[in-house]
Amino acid sequence: MKRHLTFAAFLILAVGVNALDVFGVYKNTAPEGCSEVDLTAKGLTLSDLTAVAICNNPALSADYMSLKSKEAALGAAKAGYLPAITVKGEGSLSGSKTEHEDSVQKEPYAASAALNWLIYDFGGRSSNIGLNKAYLNAAEHAYDAALQETVLKVHSAYLRVLGAKESLKSAQASMKTYKKSFEESSRRYDLGMVSLLDKLQAKTAYEQSTLTVTTAENTLRQNEGNLAVLLNLSPDTKLNLKEIPANDDSVIKLESGNDIKELMAYALEMRPEIKQSQSNIEAGKAGISSARSSGLPSLSAVAKAQYDDNWKRSLPYQRGSSVGLELSWPIFSGFNTSYSVDKAKYEYESAKESLKDTKITVLNEVWSYYQNYNTAVKSYQISKQIVATAEENARVASRYYEVGKSDILNLLTANANLADAREGLVNAYYGLLISKADLYRAIGRF
Numbered sequence: 001m002k003r004h005l006t007f008a009a010f011l012i013l014a015v016g017v018n019a020l021d022v023f024g025v026y027k028n029t030a031p032e033g034c035s036e037v038d039l040t041a042k043g044l045t046l047s048d049l050t051a052v053a054i055c056n057n058p059a060l061s062a063d064y065m066s067l068k069s070k071e072a073a074l075g076a077a078k079a080g081y082l083p084a085i086t087v088k089g090e091g092s093l094s095g096s097k098t099e100h101e102d103s104v105q106k107e108p109y110a111a112s113a114a115l116n117w118l119i120y121d122f123g124g125r126s127s128n129i130g131l132n133k134a135y136l137n138a139a140e141h142a143y144d145a146a147l148q149e150t151v152l153k154v155h156s157a158y159l160r161v162l163g164a165k166e167s168l169k170s171a172q173a174s175m176k177t178y179k180k181s182f183e184e185s186s187r188r189y190d191l192g193m194v195s196l197l198d199k200l201q202a203k204t205a206y207e208q209s210t211l212t213v214t215t216a217e218n219t220l221r222q223n224e225g226n227l228a229v230l231l232n233l234s235p236d237t238k239l240n241l242k243e244i245p246a247n248d249d250s251v252i253k254l255e256s257g258n259d260i261k262e263l264m265a266y267a268l269e270m271r272p273e274i275k276q277s278q279s280n281i282e283a284g285k286a287g288i289s290s291a292r293s294s295g296l297p298s299l300s301a302v303a304k305a306q307y308d309d310n311w312k313r314s315l316p317y318q319r320g321s322s323v324g325l326e327l328s329w330p331i332f333s334g335f336n337t338s339y340s341v342d343k344a345k346y347e348y349e350s351a352k353e354s355l356k357d358t359k360i361t362v363l364n365e366v367w368s369y370y371q372n373y374n375t376a377v378k379s380y381q382i383s384k385q386i387v388a389t390a391e392e393n394a395r396v397a398s399r400y401y402e403v404g405k406s407d408i409l410n411l412l413t414a415n416a417n418l419a420d421a422r423e424g425l426v427n428a429y430y431g432l433l434i435s436k437a438d439l440y441r442a443i444g445r446f
Helices: 002-014 046-056 058-081 124-190 196-230 260-270 272-293 336-402 408-443
Strands: 084-091 109-120 298-309 318-328
Touching (some): 046 124, 058 124, 124 272, 124 336, 124 408, 196 408, 260 272, 260 336, 272 336, 336 408
Antiparallel strands (some): 109 298, 298 318
16 A cells, blocks of 8 residues: 555656646647648648747747746645645754763654645635736736737738739839830831930830849848748748739728727727736736735644654654644734735736726727728729729820830830839738738737
8 A cells, every 4th residue: 555655656746747737727728730731832821821930939939838837826826725745754863961871862763744724814815816817817818919919920921922922023014015115116216217215215114124123023032031030930931822812802891890989999808918908907906915915814724743763672662743723923024014015006006007008009009000901992992093094004105106106205104104003003902901900900800
């Protein structure tokens, strides 16, 4: 029987802490799914990228470890309701001798076991548990906020890569147009229909368009590198992204409605930063109760057993035990309790003011991003009209130049306006999608 008990005690000490989650505090689990994403596959979705970014983010991992520590702290607080058992053993060689008497050797071996079980402490343990629950809730909401921020960064970086690809396509299309104009002006110059100036102006516009393509290629590479770094990958990692349909009006609409008051109300209810501030207020309340209880008496049940033996037949062993109640009352602690209560009150008031400030900040963010979104919608709609007009203008200018009814300047101007209109439409469309993502983050929805 003793051997079994010894083995059980050893097992308890050997297993990990999580295996001994007696109070069920370890409820949060680490993000999963990133290992299932094949980064070499074609058509990586935003969900794929988000999963990898969350799993590979060192800052998020640190926040998660902080969250787990708050869970462990809650478990430690709940452990205050269980008894504390202490076992002690010692061995020593000691003796004493009195004048005119023989020397006496004291018992060299001793063992003792003590139990202390706090029965009542005027709410100290419950306040400590409430305090740690509030800290845990605050940590959970802080982790949620960090998750949402990571999702927003990946979402925006993903859209910027797609936007850069479309800008490159637009620049390449414009380059082809300028090349065609240059070839047409060269043909007409060879036939003696236009001056050398026309040919040189068309050539200059064509060469400038090749420079625009080079700049667009650099912008694309930079955005691809930024996205890879967000996934904690090397910036030269090649990612084959799934593209969204260009100028798809169905993806620009809000799913949560378009009423600013509803969006603000939703944000006040869902933003994790507000929930975190509310948890800090609860922690402040519990902190006041905990500080007050430290100056109140506590009642504990105590039991003790002791055994002394020198392992000699000539000297008898000694053993003893005691059971009783113990009252502890800190009558005076150098005003520590008073100052601790004041400190907790100030922290509580600070948490309430912080909540007010957080709400105002959130409402301002929702308002600003809502205005940005609506402006982006209008810009996108106007940009589509500008492109349609610019395309028609370029078509007419090209036709007029071919039949000799217009000069090269009008044609180049029309082509330049079309190139600017196409680039403006790309920027307006993807800028609108980024504004939508910003607004969703502002209201706490992803």
